[in-house]
Amino acid sequence: MGYHYIGSCRKFTNHVSSINFHIVTAPFHSRWRHPCSFLHSKISIGSPPPHGALHAHFFKNASLQNLNLANYLLSLYVKSSNLNHAHKLFDEILHKNTQTWTILISGFARAGSSERVFSLFREMQEKGACPNQYTLSSVFKCCSAENNLQLGKVIHAWILRNGVGGDVVLENSILDLYLKCKAFENAESFFESMNEADIVSWNIMIGAYLREGDVEKSLDMFRNLPYKDVVSWNTIIDGLMQHGNEGFALEQLYCMVEFGTEFSAVTFSIALILASSLSLVEIGRQLHGRVLKMGLNSDGFIRSSLVEMYGKCGRMDKASTILKDVPLNILRKGNFGVITCKEPKAGVVSWSSMVSGYVWNGKYEDGMKTFRSMVRELVVVDIRTVVTIISACANAGILEFGKQIHAYIQKIGHRVDAYVGSSLIDMYSKSGSLDEASMIFQQINEPNVVLWTSMISGWALHGQGLQAISLFKGMLNQGIVPNEVTFVGVLSACSHVGLIEEGCRYFKMMKDTYHINPEVEHYTSMVNLYGRAGYLIEAKNFIFENGISHMTSVWRSFLSSCRLHKDFKMGKWVSEMLLQSAPSDPGAYILLSNMCSSNHQWDEAATVRSLMHQRGVKKQPGQSWIQLKDRIHTFIVGDRSHPQDKEIYSYLDSLIGRLKEIGYSVDVKVVMQDVEEEQGEVLISHHSEKLALVFGILSTSKRTPIRIMKNLRICTDCHNFIKYASHLLEREIIVRDTHRFHHFKQGSCSCGDYW
Template sequence: MISGFVRNGCFEKGVDCYYELVKEGRVRPDFFTYPVVLKACGCLSDGRKIHSWVFKLGYCLDLFVASSLLHMYSRFGFVGDGRRVFDEMSVRDLGTWNAMISGFCQNGKAVEALDVFREMCMEGVKMDSMTVSSILPVCAPLNNLDMGMFAHVYVIKNGLEFDVYVSNALINMYAKFGMLALARSIFDQMMVRDLVSWNSLIAAYEQNSDPIAALGYFVEMKRNGFQPDILTFVSLASIVAQSGDAENSKSVHCCIIKLDLIRGDIFIGNAVVDMYSKLGNIDYAHRVFDGMDNKDVISWNTLITGYAQNGLASEAMEVYKTMRECEMIVPSQGTLVSILPAYSHVGALRQGMKVHGHTVKIGLLSDIYVGTCLIDVYAKCGRLNDAMMLFKQVPRKSSVPWNAIISGHGIHGQGEKSLSLFGEMEEEGVKPDHVTFVSLLSACSHAGLIDQGQQCFKLMQEKYCIQPGLKHFGCIVDLLGRAGHLDMAYDFIKNMPVRPDASVWGALLGACRIHGNVELGALASEHLFEVDVENVGYYVLLSNIYANVGRWEGVDKVRSLVNNRGLKKTPGWSSIEVNNRFGVFYTGNRSHPLSEEIYKELKVLMAKIKNIGYVPDYSFVLQDVEEDEKEQILTSHSERLAIAFGIISTPPKTPIHIFKNLRVCGDCHNATKYISKITEREIVVRDSNRFHHFSNGDCSCGDHW
């Protein structure tokens, strides 16, 4: 009767039937009762009660009963209890070993699975296809290629290479290690392939950033008569995102809708949200998210990350806030890693500190990625000492936290400290990566450390065999350009082994703006408009160069280009937090309730700093107007409005912290130095490039910003 219920999926009735049997007491359960009823258990409490009966009746030593207990505990995630049952077994067959290994694997305990596998090998138990298929997926998470290759050799020696499940597992394993040639070789040798085989190969190329090859295998799969399933579409969504193929994204989405997959399946829904997010179509991503019947924590994480990566930090924070209101969703490590960069972007220190407290509470502070994101938050919110204290608490065997703290000191203008930290990193035996050198080169550029920057560029290639990428080349151009070596920077670009991108030409254009080189700036802008025609910031830079030398016809020409291409200049804004509330100021705006007092304070400040040597630099005004009007335009820049608001809203000599979405203009930079002197305040401004610590008439950047 119990078996009949279970075979027909009536698990609850099967368990009830068992309880009725025990309650009557007239018939004693036997060895055949427990494997069936344990399979039917719908909750751990039933499983534990039945286990107690097994123990009471002395059936623990029975191979099939013990194996069923092991399966039951693994199914509910209590694989440690299953291990205790396994250890107490006097006799184990191959199925029991496989059950214990797969139980650990299914519960994310790769190390323990590998330990059982080693015990199995030491006891001379011969593996079958199930054993190999279970153990291969844990090799990549443990970065244990040797174990995977040992299993592969065993497969060949014992004639298991033609088993479709084993071959699929081998393709997946080699793909995780980036060994695509081996993965393809195994696929080619398969005598029988199923849909999983094709999905494994497509995913192998997709996960190793080769979307063209992955798409080719998808076409070949269709040609061979295989119809795509959910996993195929998950890979396709990623392929489209990697290719930047916005047009085909809608085709993939339509196919998924036709098969009615997206509403009920979280996995495919998350993939589509991720696809649209990576293509920059965040509105579509949110629409798909809203249309999902079921959402898990990964769904929320994907949407938060999408907003953050598209520069919409405030929207990311709103999504996170809504997520926290959902009682069924518990933030994960991925959630914190998704939201913390958004807090860094807007300088939301208070919210970042709340997340810090939450990580301590749930024991995630030792997580290298969460810890690194918190270091980044503190550094980008101007709390460099706190960032350094946190850096000393997180695990530092990986380059990840080192990169964050090196970059943090770099954006604060402390290039020498960044170099010192790099020296400590080498002494501790941590191998730097390409991100480390981007952080180092950027730090040298911001601090004007030309020789040290060039030495780092050389060291990266000669000692660590890291081939420079476009970001490294861009940093060198920025380093030389900021220092006024424009010809050297241009020659460096011409000799690059790869085609320069927008970041490289943009660095040269920015340097031309600083040093007033109109001809080279125009040349750099021509190349820029070829590779990145829609970035309005580059048009603004070129317009600044023309305005700086009074070539208003050039300014008008650039404006016409902007208008004809339908581009809009990003409005400049600055924010300041006073009494736990954010005030946001836009250039020239007078809508603030204290607007009259702010402009009155600015008028007084401008008069005072002129008396001690400040002279307005009208080259930063892009309009061809009279000088008094130019001065009014400069005075109404967003950072000055925020500073004046901070002065009238806080006690004397209180530090002021400003966050600006664009780069600080040269005249505001100069004026703020004078304001810091006459007000005896420290004024900290974080612009889109770096931090400026103004104090007593000086800036931490040393004018290398």
């Protein structure tokens, strides 16, 4: 039933001087006539308007006096999103009725132009025109978008005073306003008073509770829902997934199937994302098959969800196959900045998902290549994708490409806010450039906890513990409340510089002052803090006192400390504990074998290697890489695949000889095999970081710092080798291994040989 406004025209009762609206009441016709039905069939939303000639014809024949035709032409402009022409025509119509005002107001409301809607609505009242339910629904929509609860309440009060009711569409727009403005008491009261709440009303309430994080209340409403349509199921499944209840969301998806509710395109997108979050590739494949069967594979957003699902499940080959029909060149901007693809947003999202998939699977180079292609083809890249590729640069330690992304952000005019700033700080820190990271931190006004934490973690990663702790104190003085990640950085900083008392105090502060329950990272940092400082008994006691003997990472950290302090007896016991908790962890075997080798206990080392072989445990191959210009050069031990391998090995042999003259000697104890000393020297001399270093020396000027990344811990011999090289060649050399950064300069390292 539609609204019928009866009685005399009344102004809004207005207690707020800034709101000067009033509503005039009058009857209205519920049907809008379409005298030009032959043209109506030819109009599609978003298409270029074919009615310019019709407009000119109206002018010529003074047909604008025919209000029905004028309103219809106005609706054509609105439907084709040509709002400027619509407004021009609107101004030319002399005798406007409610329909005239409503057509233009609804058009601007759909376009999100709330201020234009409010202005037109005010003008409508001043001209004495009467709003209908469509007018009011559009105004309520804009009130919701702008969080203008005050105006919404004024209009609602007028509706109640005039005894107007019965239209569920308008009532739903009022309900949505209260919920969007977080006026839950008003919303609940209004919902209870609705005479004919429909499925949309229930779905609005369920969605609002989920947005507020009240999962229980949303589930109660969902269970009490008399009839569940596809939107109801989509809302509850997506909401549960957003709040980390993926398992329960999957149960609801199964229930939806049992109820026989037909999947919509949105359902498939949600279900595919759910499968990706749970890494359930088989369910994803079944959904893919159903998509193909229903002929929905051309839907852009389903395609994007398929790409994300296969990417998160490690099937980048399948993800790539899905995108073969969406070449990047059809997504580029045209001469007028308009993307020339039928489904531009969906296509861009699909390719963005491809970038995320590569990064998720550690295929950083492929992700960067795809991102470069998107930029080269002038595809509009959203900031989330930019941040994703920044994280790839951070994880891979690729500084030059990270700088290019930073420049790209500046080029597109995006402000470096906390979200982007924290990712840039992380990237520069992990790529070995603390100066740039610190500069970005200082440029952001009122940094939040994420930014402070990123900078603290950066200092800690580079072994600059005192600077990290100083920054932490500054953060507390600013009234910023630290989170669990902040304390990981702080405890790591204390560990790197051996600040036992400070580390223990901050660990206690985390629990007692900020009521943060320690996670595995905090416990591991504390064991590392004790162990690196040589307090091995205290580290052992800490593990058992806190009941964390089941955590593999704490034993791995403890074993590294035993190796560092050459406590073979304790190390052997720790290795047994580690192998019990992680029998398939290659790191445990490598640490134990290295410790045996360093003590010349070759039989013990051989036993460890034999045990690895029996259990099918494979050692992760060591890799080192270095970026020069736009290329990443990767090396493995004894690598002969590089085009400059002859030059690299020739220079390396020469450099080893020169370093021996100033005191360097090859540490054959780090070799995992019982071999002759001369053979051991050859094995160690060709480690990947040495090859990467020599390539960097040959390819860069003397003033350029050499930055090397390694996927494993740097061995003692390579560490010693690079120290001597930095002194002899007067070069600054920066190496990032799995533990920290090593800044080599003038024959010394920032870690103080303590890593």
